[in-house]
Amino acid sequence: MSDLLPYLIGGLANGALYGLLALGFVLVYRATSVVNFAIGEFLLVGAYLTYTFALFLPLPLAMLAALPMAFLFGLLVERGFVRPLLGRNVVAVIMATIGLAAALDGGVQLLWGPDLKYLQGELPQLGFQLGDTFVPSRAVWNLLLALPLGLGLLWLLRKSRYGVLVRAISEREVAALALGIPTARILAGVWGISALLATLAGALLAVASGVGHNLVFFGLKVFPVAILGGLDSVGGALLAGFLLGVLEALSGRYLEPILPGFTEALPFVVVLLVLMVRPYGLLGERQIERV
Amino acid sequence: MILSVENLKVVYRGVILALDGVSLEVREGEAVALLGPNGAGKSSLVRAVAGLLPKFEGRVLDGHVRLFGQEATHLDPVRITGLGLTAVLEGRPLFRYLTPVENLVAAGHRLSSRELKEGMEEVFARFPRLYERRHEQAGYLSGGEQQMLLLGMALLTRPKVLVVDEPSLGLAPKLVEEVMRTLDALRKEKGLSLLLVEQNARAALAIVDRVYVLERGRVVFEGDAQAAQEDQDVMEFYLGKEEVGFRQAKRYRRRKRWV
Numbered sequence: 149m150s151d152l153l154p155y156l157i158g159g160l161a162n163g164a165l166y167g168l169l170a171l172g173f174v175l176v177y178r179a180t181s182v183v184n185f186a187i188g189e190f191l192l193v194g195a196y197l198t199y200t201f202a203l204f205l206p207l208p209l210a211m212l213a214a215l216p217m218a219f220l221f222g223l224l225v226e227r228g229f230v231r232p233l234l235g236r237n238v239v240a241v242i243m244a245t246i247g248l249a250a251a252l253d254g255g256v257q258l259l260w261g262p263d264l265k266y267l268q269g270e271l272p273q274l275g276f277q278l279g280d281t282f283v284p285s286r287a288v289w290n291l292l293l294a295l296p297l298g299l300g301l302l303w304l305l306r307k308s309r310y311g312v313l314v315r316a317i318s319e320r321e322v323a324a325l326a327l328g329i330p331t332a333r334i335l336a337g338v339w340g341i342s343a344l345l346a347t348l349a350g351a352l353l354a355v356a357s358g359v360g361h362n363l364v365f366f367g368l369k370v371f372p373v374a375i376l377g378g379l380d381s382v383g384g385a386l387l388a389g390f391l392l393g394v395l396e397a398l399s400g401r402y403l404e405p406i407l408p409g410f411t412e413a414l415p416f417v418v419v420l421l422v423l424m425v426r427p428y429g430l431l432g433e434r435q436i437e438r439v
Numbered sequence: 440m441i442l443s444v445e446n447l448k449v450v451y452r453g454v455i456l457a458l459d460g461v462s463l464e465v466r467e468g469e470a471v472a473l474l475g476p477n478g479a480g481k482s483s484l485v486r487a488v489a490g491l492l493p494k495f496e497g498r499v500l501d502g503h504v505r506l507f508g509q510e511a512t513h514l515d516p517v518r519i520t521g522l523g524l525t526a527v528l529e530g531r532p533l534f535r536y537l538t539p540v541e542n543l544v545a546a547g548h549r550l551s552s553r554e555l556k557e558g559m560e561e562v563f564a565r566f567p568r569l570y571e572r573r574h575e576q577a578g579y580l581s582g583g584e585q586q587m588l589l590l591g592m593a594l595l596t597r598p599k600v601l602v603v604d605e606p607s608l609g610l611a612p613k614l615v616e617e618v619m620r621t622l623d624a625l626r627k628e629k630g631l632s633l634l635l636v637e638q639n640a641r642a643a644l645a646i647v648d649r650v651y652v653l654e655r656g657r658v659v660f661e662g663d664a665q666a667a668q669e670d671q672d673v674m675e676f677y678l679g680k681e682e683v684g685f686r687q688a689k690r691y692r693r694r695k696r697w698v
């Protein structure tokens with residue numbers, strides 16, 4: 149039992165980042181119906197932004213400074229790539245985000261070079277001893293940042309006036325427009341928030357494993373996580389992130405010795421199994437039938 | 440002039456001509472009905488004055504919309520509602536996954552927290568049934584309750600002109616009457632101007648001053664509501680009375696029953 153705890157903690161630490169990223173992804177999907185295939189690149193750009201700020205700022209400040217830049221980046225993407233295509237067919241928008249992903253991959257390599265970079269500086273040590281298990285600083289930081297931010301955002305979406313507007317627009321944009329709600333501005337803000345979340349996840353990831361193209365693979369996990377949570381459920385995304393993080397850790401502990409390489413496939417296997425029982429995902433909403 | 444439409448031509452997807460030179464006016468404090476059969480172009484006119492045509496792949500080909508004397512033909516909906524025109528589109532355009540409270544919050548997006556709170560209290564005082572169900576998803580409200588909620592939402596946008604597209608659709612006769620009475624009361628109380636789009640001529644004529652009848656994208660009758668009600672021809676020909684001889688009017692009447 150006591151050898152299980154470190155795995156659980158590691159799983160939660162990873163899961164927090166999955167959750168953050170998926171939260172941003174699902175937020176955009178719910179609000180604008182756009183499947184953002186460039187979400188992994190948002191993470192990458194965010195990590196590089198943090199890396200750049202860390203060259204001349206202490207790391208905590210660098211992470212903070214990257215956030216408004218990320219928000220701006222999200223606004224720009226919405227303006228430049230998404231808004232011109234809104235109202236066109238779904239495939240056009242999807243192709244655009246795939247194209248954007250490729251462009252960002254290339255652009256990032258041009259700007260920062262192809263080799264793996266490490267962030268300068270360190271976050272303050274927050275690791276502590278829990279019984280006979282050590283909780284590493286990385287896990288504390290991930291949970292400390294991801295949980296309040298994720299839950300805070302959920303709360304905002306549920307309770308704040310801005311959140312109500314986002315949900316209204318996501319359900320029926322024309323009706324929102326007819327009430328004079330500035331839908332374009334609000335949706336752009338959602339893209340900004342999504343990029344901000346991805347950037348924080350990217351920065352926390354980079355603290356542990358450096359910045360390089362490897363981060364995009366982490367980004368790919370967002371798709372199984374989001375589907376698992378129910379594509380349209382923001383809370384589900386957060387939950388599914390943690391769930392998948394823990395399952396991966398457990399699989400690494402118990403299944404890997406029997407089935408080498410299984411952990412890689414695990415997210416997709418879990419998604420298939422869950423969707424068989426709950427086609428809307430864990431927390432997906434059911435449609436209201438009456439018109 | 441609060442709202443004036445001049446020689447308006449509207450097309451969808453560049454080819455489907457929905458309005459073919461429509462002119463109409465709504466004056467200060469006046470209630471005007473826009474009647475006509477299915478496909479006449481009523482909703483197209485609503486979308487045009489609300490600046491929503493692009494959302495329906497439509498556009499103004501020719502003509503003008505003026506709001507409070509100001510050119511408003513190609514303004515976006517945010518500006519138009521800002522000027523004081525709110526349109527309630529056809530098909531109960533509320534947010535079904537949101538509660539009545541949240542629907543009202545969305546509608547009152549321009550208000551300060553205090554104004555919003557007061558506005559909401561006013562709406563709930565007027566519609567006690569909404570208050571009882573204020574935390575349920577609006578999609579599960581009855582048709583009548585949804586229509587009341589829509590009127591409440593429209594109020595919270597603080598309009599000077601209200602354009603309402605077929606509020607009676609799908610409601611039982613008693614509820615239709617209630618909706619019309621409420622519209623009438625609200626208008627008088629708030630000093631609003633009203634453009635009421637309807638297929639239910641009888642219900643609409645009871646609360647308006649003037650009437651336009653639209654057919655195939657053109658205004659085919661325009662006049663006093665009183666006169667229209669008394670004018671046998673108008674009632675029979677355009678609005679379908681019991682003893683109708685004309686094939687066309689008969690067809691219209693039958694279609695009306697289906698709704």
Ligand SMILES: Nc1ncnc2c1ncn2[C@@H]1O[C@H](COP(=O)(O)OP(=O)(O)OP(=O)(O)O)[C@@H](O)[C@H]1O
Nearest residue numbers: 451455457476477478479480481482483484495496
């Ligand atoms: N989005 C659209 N795309 C293409 N054609 C449209 C569109 N909306 C309406 N039309 C067409 O424009 C014409 C006028 O339609 P409109 O909806 O304005 O009529 P209406 O008087 O509101 O009818 P109803 O009483 O059925 O609501 C119809 O021929 C209709 O088929």
Ligand SMILES: [Mg+2]
Nearest residue numbers: 481482483529
């Ligand atoms: Mg219509």
